[in-house]
Amino acid sequence: MAANDVPNNGMEDGDLNGWKESASKALLGSFQAHSEPIGISNVPRKLREGNKNAFMPKTISIGPRYKGARRDLMKWQNIKLHSMQSLLHRGANKPAKTKLQECMEAILKLEKEVRANYADDLKMEWNDLANIMLSDAGFLLELLISSSKEFNEKLKSRLAPPNPDGEVKRTGEVVTDLLVLENQIPLIILHKLSEIILVEDDISIESLALNFFGYIPDERFRPDFNPGVASRHFLELIHSYISEDSEEEEGEQQDQRNEQRCCNPIKSIKSVNFQKVSNTCANCASDCGYDVEDAMGIREETTDADSNVQQLTSYAQLNRCAPILAAAGVTIIKTIRSNEEKHENPTQRPNEIRGFNFNIKFQKTNGTLEIPQLHITKSTEVTWRNLIAWEQGHTGFSCKHKCTWAALFFNGLMCCENDVQLLKDKQVIVDHLDLGNRKLLEFFRSIVHGVDSDKASDSPCWEMVSVINSYRGTCCLGIKKYSIILRHSWIPTVFRHFDRLVLRGYNLLIGMISLYALMQTIYTILGYYEHPRVRNSGQMFSPPPHSLPRRPPPLPPPPPPGGVP
Structure with missing residues (x-):
């Protein structure tokens, strides 16, 4: 056998070619620290059932998935x-x-x-697919350059009118569509076009994209800045930047931490069992929005004797809503990223894009829970859902499931509309859409619909949740503590049972009145058909003759005056 001959071990040529194709698809994707071989994955079915419109572009299609799918996407x-x-x-x-x-x-x-970047087997000729890649990558690269004041002036276009930036900026849905998971193209195409067209200028595509999507403001943007995050498309870039940003801030504080600061490292594992996560608040028995069938986790049953902190092997549910945390002595404060402090705009329009920051921290020394502001705009739901969908398709060290964990964490903080209002009063949640507390609560419930919590069990943030669940502060007065619990837990429970009792009595009364009216109608009809002679005489509702009272006989005339007649 020649040296170049490879034995197929009984494998047919078709099977061998199929194996080569599948192996090439898995291996040709450049494996990086924060990405897996399949970069543009599909949305899981359960997540799509929660809100299928959030995973579809509304204005513009990028890539082959929705090419020509709808007429409104072709304009x-x-x-x-x-x-x-x-x-x-x-x-x-x-x-x-x-x-x-x-x-x-x-x-x-x-x-x-x-082709290696897409989870689907693209049934499309390469010439057609290459045409899509060329036009979409050119559009995106021109959009990124034109949205940057510095690069737009430095690399001024000699074509008039030069760019679509103004038209795109006026349509916020277009910017949101660019972060839909199944509406992506590989960034390698943009890099290749940049190398050919802008050969004399060193442009960081990732830096331009982060500036465009609102994560790096214009004041901090530098042409030579490279965020150094691994990414294969825009959505993965945003996700990687969120995770890397949290790690960078965490690293700066690592030297200042002590054993009392969250989070304590996990100690030896003694016993492990599987538990279903409760779908109700541990304090007031209100629905917390978890799917009990999906939310399955591994929890360590032992506790640390010194700190009385529940030890975790994977993750635990936050079983304390915001008021109960306050009753336990936890102080919730909002934090703003350093790159947003000088540019905070409370009157922001709802169609403007705001970046996510899920770097939530808990300081056990003083019981402070620091939560970055969450801005609710038109792009929040779509972007958050697609970030979760991307995480659901990735497991292991390549993904820390920060966005999935944050969605579950916010659901644990809120078990009723009053909890939403509490977080709004503390400016943790900023509602630019004026949705109201009920709709906001429904939004947070729906955002975790269909989430496979097992895939987020490797997030290190669950250690902090364990500490929060078992925290007991010393600065919270007993009167304040029990007043909060009474107002949030006992009184609503009593009112719920009272309302049910009143509602049941009201329904019983209405039923009895309806039954009485029905019986009266039946008896009237039976009486009508029981006396045909009266019915034929036209006296439909007159009683029968024998039932009428007899007229008394006439009185005799009075005697004449003057005696006997």
């Missing part, structure tokens, strides 16, 4: 072509036609890399 095709023309007229003074040909040749060589 942006002309804008994409115009953006590509504007991009070709930037950078080095080279003919646009020459740049276009170089871009096409470069993309044609990336077929295996592009």
